[in-house]
Amino acid sequence: GAVVSQHPSRVICKSGTSVKIECRSLDFQATTMFWYRQFPKQSLMLMATSNEGSKATYEQGVEKDKFLINHASLTLSTLTVTSAHPEDSSFYICSARGLFGGLTDTQYFGPGTRLTVL
Amino acid sequence: GQQLNQSPQSMFIQEGEDVSMNCTSSSIFNTWLWYKQDPGEGPVLLIALYKAGELTSNGRLTAQFGITRKDSFLNISASIPSDVGIYFCAGQGDTGTASKLTFGTGTRLQVTL
Numbered sequence: 001g002a003v004v005s006q007h008p009s010r011v012i013c014k015s016g017t018s019v020k021i022e023c024r025s026l027d028f029q030a031t032t033m034f035w036y037r038q039f040p041k042q043s044l045m046l047m048a049t050s051n052e053g054s055k056a057t058y059e060q061g062v063e064k065d066k067f068l069i070n071h072a073s074l075t076l077s078t079l080t081v082t083s084a085h086p087e088d089s090s091f092y093i094c095s096a097r098g099l100f101g102g103l104t105d106t107q108y109f110g111p112g113t114r115l116t117v118l
Numbered sequence: 119g120q121q122l123n124q125s126p127q128s129m130f131i132q133e134g135e136d137v138s139m140n141c142t143s144s145s146i147f148n149t150w151l152w153y154k155q156d157p158g159e160g161p162v163l164l165i166a167l168y169k170a171g172e173l174t175s176n177g178r179l180t181a182q183f184g185i186t187r188k189d190s191f192l193n194i195s196a197s198i199p200s201d202v203g204i205y206f207c208a209g210q211g212d213t214g215t216a217s218k219l220t221f222g223t224g225t226r227l228q229v230t231l
Contacts, residue, residue: 004160034218043121043206043221044161093160097217107219109153109160 003027004096006110013084014118021079021113023094029074030096034107035067038091050077074098084117091115122207122222130228131197139205139225140191147209150183150190151219155204164205165192197229 003026013019023033032051036044048064050056050071058064066088068080077096081088091114095107122143131137141150149168153161165176167183167190174181180193190207207222 006160043224045221046218049218091158095160095219106163106166109162112158112160114158 002106002108004030004094004108004110006092006094006113008113009111010114010116012116012118015085016083018080018082019084019115021081021092021094021115023077023079023096023110025075025096025098025108028096028098030077030098031074032097033071033077034095034097035069035077035079036093036095038093038112040091044093047079081115084115086117089115089117122209122220124205124207124222124225126225127223128226128228130230133197133199133229133231135197137194137197137201137227138191139227140189141207141209141222142189143209143220144188145209145220146187147211147220148187149210150181151208151210152179152181152190152192153206153208155206155224157203161206194227197227199229199231202227202229 005024007022034049035047037047038044046059047062048056048058048069050069052071052074056069071077091112093112095109097107122141124141151166152164155161165181170187171185172183178195205225208219210219
């Protein structure tokens with residue numbers, strides 16, 4: 001159990017376009033979802049935290065107008081990278097936390113989305 | 119943002135050897151977690167530690183929550199080729215708004231036959 005999926009797994013886009021990444025909790029309700037970014041050979045850096053039905057909380061240095069997050073339901077959060085540029089190329093990973101088997105604080109991670117901006 | 123320091127940064131070991139890695143922080147955490155990440159994949163939770171001093175095992179993996187709440191270690195016994203990957207520690211503060219994870223810098227493990 002506690003499966004989190006992401007779609008797409010890989011995306012290549014042209015500079016200036018927008019890209020939407022979906023994160024779904026498949027067998028539990030995620031009260032909170034997190035979005036991370038990971039550059040090659042680096043650790044995961046938290047971008048933002050989103051709670052269902054409310055605005056996301058962004059980490060310092062992350063542009064909220066560039067990285068739009070929508071957490072419209074307890075099983076779906078989306079990250080839209082607007083006007084993407086080559087420096088936005090990275091591995092984007094979501095995680096979800098919610099009620100599952102009594103463990104309310106454990107984060108379960110998705111498989112990641114590799115974004116390449118040409 | 120803050121990162122936890124992990125050591126070693128990378129290690130090459132032979133199959134069958136035991137592995138030890140640790141994670142230190144300048145801040146106190148109430149929960150320590152250890153994840154493994156394979157190339158092109160998301161992190162997978164290996165062990166979660168909830169009490170200072172706690173020692174927990176999961177198969178060949180053993181992890182301890184440091185008594186000061188500022189460190190943790192992970193041991194892997196009798197390593198096998200599929201142990202290859204990057205191991206991340208993560209610290210978590212209180213529940214609620216402070217419950218986000220802070221990740222370590224990672225330890226890259228390579229196992230030779």
